[in-house]
Amino acid sequence: MLDRIRASVRRAGGRSAAAATLLAAALLPGFQGAAVAAYPEKPVTLVVPYKAGGSTETMARVYAKALQEQLGQPVIVSTRPGGGGAVGATVVAKAAPDGYTMLFAAASALVWPPMTQKVEYGPDSFRWVASITEYQQALITTPDKPYKTYPELIAYAKAHPGMNFADQNALSRSFIKYIGKKEGVTWTAIPTKGGGEMVPFLLGGKVDIAWSGGVHQKFGDKMHVLASFNPKRLGQSPDAPSLKEIYGIAMPSYAVIVVPKDTPDDVVATLEKALKEASKDKAFDDMVTNKLKFPNQFIGSEELKPLVADMVTGLKTVLEETRN
Amino acid sequence: MILDQLLAGFGAALDPINMLFMAAGVALGIVVGILPGLGSVTALSILIPVTFYMSPLVAIAFLVGVNKGGTSGGAVPAILLDAPGTPEAAATALDGHPLCKAGMPVKAMKAALYSSVFGDTLSDILLILVAAPFAAFALQFGPAEFTAIVLFSFTLIAGLSGRSLAKGIIAAGLGVFLSTIGLDPVESTPRMTFDVVELYDGISLNALAIGVLALSSVIQQLFEMHRGGASARQSISPDYDPAKNRLTAREFWSNWRTLLRSAAIGSGIGMLPGLGVSLAAFLGYGSAKRASKTPEKFGTGHLEGIMATEAANSAVVGANLVPTIALGIPGNIAAALMIGAFMVHGVVPGPFMMESHGELIYSIFASMLIADGIHLVIGRLGIRIWGHITRVPRTVILPVVVVLCVVGVYVPTQSMFDVGVMLVFGGLGYLMRRTGFSIVCLVIGFLLGPMFETSLRQTMLMYKSDLSVLVSSPIALVFVLLTLYSLWRFARRR
The missing domain is CATH 3.40.190.150 (Bordetella uptake gene, domain 1)
Structure with missing residues (x-):
C-alpha cells in the first residue's frame, strides 16, 4: 500500500518535474537574457x-x-x-x-x-x-619645526631620540615603526582616535609629527607635508617624496x-x-x-x-x- | 565688528523660508528626541540627506534646529516614562519621573524645556563671541589635561550612587570593566572579543544605554503591572492635577545659579573636543547637587535636578561648533555629522572657514539665535500635546516603547548584534534596579573608562611615563585639586 502511494507520488513528481524542465528549456534563454538586462x-x-x-x-x-x-x-x-x-x-x-x-x-x-x-x-x-x-596620506608636521624636509626630519630624529608621533590606527603605526627601524630612529607612537584628535595634538605641540589621512589639506600652511605614504607623491605637495621612492613600500x-x-x-x-x-x-x-x-x-x-x-x-x- | 556682521547675518536668516525650515527642524528634532531610544544624533543622520536639496544656509539652519530639538526632546520620555533614550537625559529621569508620578509631569517638562533653551542660548552667544579666540585656548588641552578632567569626573559617582556608595562604586566598576572590551587603544590587541568582529570597537554605548536606561525601566513597569493587576489601566501620571503643574517665573529663576553653572559647564565641555553631551549632563547634575544646601532632595522629584541637567546638555549644542568652526574638528558625534553636512554644501570647516565663508557663518549664528526663540515656542506648544500622553494607559504605551528601543539601536548601525546587546543590558538593568545598584553609575563608568584609559596611556607615552605633568600643567593641576577637594568634602560630610 505504502509502496504504491510512494510510487505514484514519484511518478507524479517525475512527470511535473519533467514538464517544468521542458518549460524551462523553452523559456530559459529568453529568461536569462531578461535577467541580465534587468540588473539592477x-x-x-x-x-x-x-x-x-x-x-x-x-x-x-x-x-x-x-x-x-x-x-x-x-x-x-x-x-x-x-x-x-x-x-x-x-x-x-x-x-x-x-x-x-x-x-x-x-x-x-x-x-x-x-x-x-x-x-x-x-x-x-x-x-x-x-x-x-x-x-591623501601624508607624514605631516607644523611649520615652526626646525626640520622642513624628510631627510632633515630623519637627521633631527637621530640626534633627538624619543620624538612623539601621532598615529591613527595599527596600520599607520606599523608604517612609522617600519621607517624608524630602517633608519635606526627611536620614536614613540601616540595613538589618536582619528583626525579630530590628531589635529589639536599637532597644532598644540603635544606631538612632533603625525600621520594624516588627508585632513591636513584643510589647514593650508598651518601644516606641512614631509612625505607621502601613497605610492606616488601627493598632488598638493609635489616636493615631498613618497616613501615608495625611499623604501619601496607604500600604504594602500x-x-x-x-x-x-x-x-x-x-x-x-x-x-x-x-x-x-x-x-x-x-x-x-x-x-x-x-x-x-x-x-x-x-x-x-x-x-x-x-x-x-x-x-x-x-x-x-x-x-x-x-x-x- | 561682530555686531555688524551679525546684523547682516540676521538679514539673511530672517528669510521666511529659512525660518520655516528651522521651525520644521526644531519640530522634527523634538519628535525624534521624544521617541525613547532615538536622540539628536539619529535625527541628524536621518535628515542630512534631506538637506541635499536645500541652499547651504537653509540646510545648516535646518540641521541646527534638529540638533536643538533633539537634545531637549530627550527629556520627555525621561520624565514621563523613566525611559531616557540617551545617557544625556539619564539624570533628567532621576528627578523628572518622580515629579511625574507625583502628578506634575507638565511642570517637569516645562522646567526641562526652559532650562534647555536657556543653556542653549547662552552657549550660542558664547560661540558667537569666543569661537575664534577660544580655538587657541582649546589647543592647550592635551592628554594630561583630559586625564585630569576625567579623573575629576569620576568623583561624580559619589553623588549619583543613590543610597549605597559601595553599590555605586561596584556599578561604576562594572561599567569600566565592560568598556575595556574591544581592541586595546594603543596596541590594537583584542580584549575579551572572543573573535566576534562586532566587538572589536567594544560594546556600543548606544545599545548599552538604551538597554539599561530605557528597556530595563519598561521591563520593571511591566512586572509591576503584572503583579499589581488593577494598575494595568492606570495612566502614566494618575494624580495629574492642572493646578499643580504651573511653573512660575519666580520658581524658575530662583535657581538662576544652577542654570548659569550648568550652562557654563555645558559650554566648557562642548568647546573641548571629545568629551560629549552626556558627561556635561552628569557634571551639571552632580555639581548642582554638590553646591546645594539640600542635596538629599535630589533624586526625589527636585525641580533643580532637572534644570541642572537640561541646561548643561543643551549648552553643549552651540558650543560644540566652536572647535568645528575654529579648528575644523568635531566637538562630538553630532558636530561630526554637521561637518559632513557643511562639506556637502560646499563649506570646508577649518581655520579658513571664517575668512572664506564669513557671511554664511554669521547668517548661521543669527539663525541659531532665532532658532532658540522658535525652540521655545514650538517646545511649549509640544508640551500641550505630550501632556495628553500622560492620560494614555501604560498597557498601550509600554509595548510601543519596546519597539522604539529596538528601532533606536538598529537604525544608526543597522546591526542586529547591537539589538541583542541592548536586550541583554535590558535584563541586566532590570536586575540592577531590583537590587539597588545605580544604573547611572554603570553608564558613567562605561563613558569615562575608555576616556580615562586612552588619555592616561597617551600621557604616559607622551611624557615617557613621567606623570608629574599632572601637577606641572596649570589646567591639569586645577582639576587634580578639584578632585582632591571633592573627595575631602565628601569624606567630611560622612
Missing part, C-alpha cells in the same frame, strides 16, 4: 564601513546620488562602522553575490585586518570593481568599490560602467577635487588587479619587519 531591478545598497560624518561617508552620499542616475535605481548608503572597516567588510563579503550589495571603503580595510586579526574575509573574498579616488591609498567574489561577470561589467560614468558627475567631481582635494581618478577592475597584489606584498613586508 531593485534598489542597490552601498555599504560604508565607517561612521557617518567622515570623508568617506560624505563622498559616498554625493557619489550615490550620481550612481543612482546611471543605474536608474535608488542607491542607498548604509553605514556599518566598526573594527576599522572590518564589520562592514564582513557584511559585504557574506552578502548575496548579486550586485545589490557593494562596499565603498579604503583598500586597507580589506587587506590589513585579515593579516592581523581574526576576520572572516580576505582580499580574495571580493571582486574589486573600481577605485574612484585616493586618500585607494578608495575602492567591491562586491562579493561570486558576483556574475555581466553584473560586474554593468556596475563598472555605471561607476565610471558616475565618477564624471559634476557634484561628485566638485566634492572630491575642490572640497576634499583628492584626485578624481577612476581605475577599472583590470587595472586594479596588480595594484591589489602590490598592496598585499607591501603590507606583508611591513608586518614581518615590525613584528619582531
Whole structure:
C-alpha cells in the first residue's frame, strides 16, 4: 500500500518535474537574457564601513546620488562602522553575490585586518570593481619645526631620540615603526582616535609629527607635508617624496568599490560602467577635487588587479619587519 | 565688528523660508528626541540627506534646529516614562519621573524645556563671541589635561550612587570593566572579543544605554503591572492635577545659579573636543547637587535636578561648533555629522572657514539665535500635546516603547548584534534596579573608562611615563585639586 502511494507520488513528481524542465528549456534563454538586462531591478545598497560624518561617508552620499542616475535605481548608503572597516567588510563579503550589495571603503580595510586579526574575509573574498579616488596620506608636521624636509626630519630624529608621533590606527603605526627601524630612529607612537584628535595634538605641540589621512589639506600652511605614504607623491605637495621612492613600500591609498567574489561577470561589467560614468558627475567631481582635494581618478577592475597584489606584498613586508 | 556682521547675518536668516525650515527642524528634532531610544544624533543622520536639496544656509539652519530639538526632546520620555533614550537625559529621569508620578509631569517638562533653551542660548552667544579666540585656548588641552578632567569626573559617582556608595562604586566598576572590551587603544590587541568582529570597537554605548536606561525601566513597569493587576489601566501620571503643574517665573529663576553653572559647564565641555553631551549632563547634575544646601532632595522629584541637567546638555549644542568652526574638528558625534553636512554644501570647516565663508557663518549664528526663540515656542506648544500622553494607559504605551528601543539601536548601525546587546543590558538593568545598584553609575563608568584609559596611556607615552605633568600643567593641576577637594568634602560630610 505504502509502496504504491510512494510510487505514484514519484511518478507524479517525475512527470511535473519533467514538464517544468521542458518549460524551462523553452523559456530559459529568453529568461536569462531578461535577467541580465534587468540588473539592477531593485534598489542597490552601498555599504560604508565607517561612521557617518567622515570623508568617506560624505563622498559616498554625493557619489550615490550620481550612481543612482546611471543605474536608474535608488542607491542607498548604509553605514556599518566598526573594527576599522572590518564589520562592514564582513557584511559585504557574506552578502548575496548579486550586485545589490557593494562596499565603498579604503583598500586597507580589506587587506590589513585579515593579516592581523581574526576576520572572516580576505582580499580574495571580493571582486574589486573600481577605485574612484585616493586618500591623501601624508607624514605631516607644523611649520615652526626646525626640520622642513624628510631627510632633515630623519637627521633631527637621530640626534633627538624619543620624538612623539601621532598615529591613527595599527596600520599607520606599523608604517612609522617600519621607517624608524630602517633608519635606526627611536620614536614613540601616540595613538589618536582619528583626525579630530590628531589635529589639536599637532597644532598644540603635544606631538612632533603625525600621520594624516588627508585632513591636513584643510589647514593650508598651518601644516606641512614631509612625505607621502601613497605610492606616488601627493598632488598638493609635489616636493615631498613618497616613501615608495625611499623604501619601496607604500600604504594602500585607494578608495575602492567591491562586491562579493561570486558576483556574475555581466553584473560586474554593468556596475563598472555605471561607476565610471558616475565618477564624471559634476557634484561628485566638485566634492572630491575642490572640497576634499583628492584626485578624481577612476581605475577599472583590470587595472586594479596588480595594484591589489602590490598592496598585499607591501603590507606583508611591513608586518614581518615590525613584528619582531 | 561682530555686531555688524551679525546684523547682516540676521538679514539673511530672517528669510521666511529659512525660518520655516528651522521651525520644521526644531519640530522634527523634538519628535525624534521624544521617541525613547532615538536622540539628536539619529535625527541628524536621518535628515542630512534631506538637506541635499536645500541652499547651504537653509540646510545648516535646518540641521541646527534638529540638533536643538533633539537634545531637549530627550527629556520627555525621561520624565514621563523613566525611559531616557540617551545617557544625556539619564539624570533628567532621576528627578523628572518622580515629579511625574507625583502628578506634575507638565511642570517637569516645562522646567526641562526652559532650562534647555536657556543653556542653549547662552552657549550660542558664547560661540558667537569666543569661537575664534577660544580655538587657541582649546589647543592647550592635551592628554594630561583630559586625564585630569576625567579623573575629576569620576568623583561624580559619589553623588549619583543613590543610597549605597559601595553599590555605586561596584556599578561604576562594572561599567569600566565592560568598556575595556574591544581592541586595546594603543596596541590594537583584542580584549575579551572572543573573535566576534562586532566587538572589536567594544560594546556600543548606544545599545548599552538604551538597554539599561530605557528597556530595563519598561521591563520593571511591566512586572509591576503584572503583579499589581488593577494598575494595568492606570495612566502614566494618575494624580495629574492642572493646578499643580504651573511653573512660575519666580520658581524658575530662583535657581538662576544652577542654570548659569550648568550652562557654563555645558559650554566648557562642548568647546573641548571629545568629551560629549552626556558627561556635561552628569557634571551639571552632580555639581548642582554638590553646591546645594539640600542635596538629599535630589533624586526625589527636585525641580533643580532637572534644570541642572537640561541646561548643561543643551549648552553643549552651540558650543560644540566652536572647535568645528575654529579648528575644523568635531566637538562630538553630532558636530561630526554637521561637518559632513557643511562639506556637502560646499563649506570646508577649518581655520579658513571664517575668512572664506564669513557671511554664511554669521547668517548661521543669527539663525541659531532665532532658532532658540522658535525652540521655545514650538517646545511649549509640544508640551500641550505630550501632556495628553500622560492620560494614555501604560498597557498601550509600554509595548510601543519596546519597539522604539529596538528601532533606536538598529537604525544608526543597522546591526542586529547591537539589538541583542541592548536586550541583554535590558535584563541586566532590570536586575540592577531590583537590587539597588545605580544604573547611572554603570553608564558613567562605561563613558569615562575608555576616556580615562586612552588619555592616561597617551600621557604616559607622551611624557615617557613621567606623570608629574599632572601637577606641572596649570589646567591639569586645577582639576587634580578639584578632585582632591571633592573627595575631602565628601569624606567630611560622612
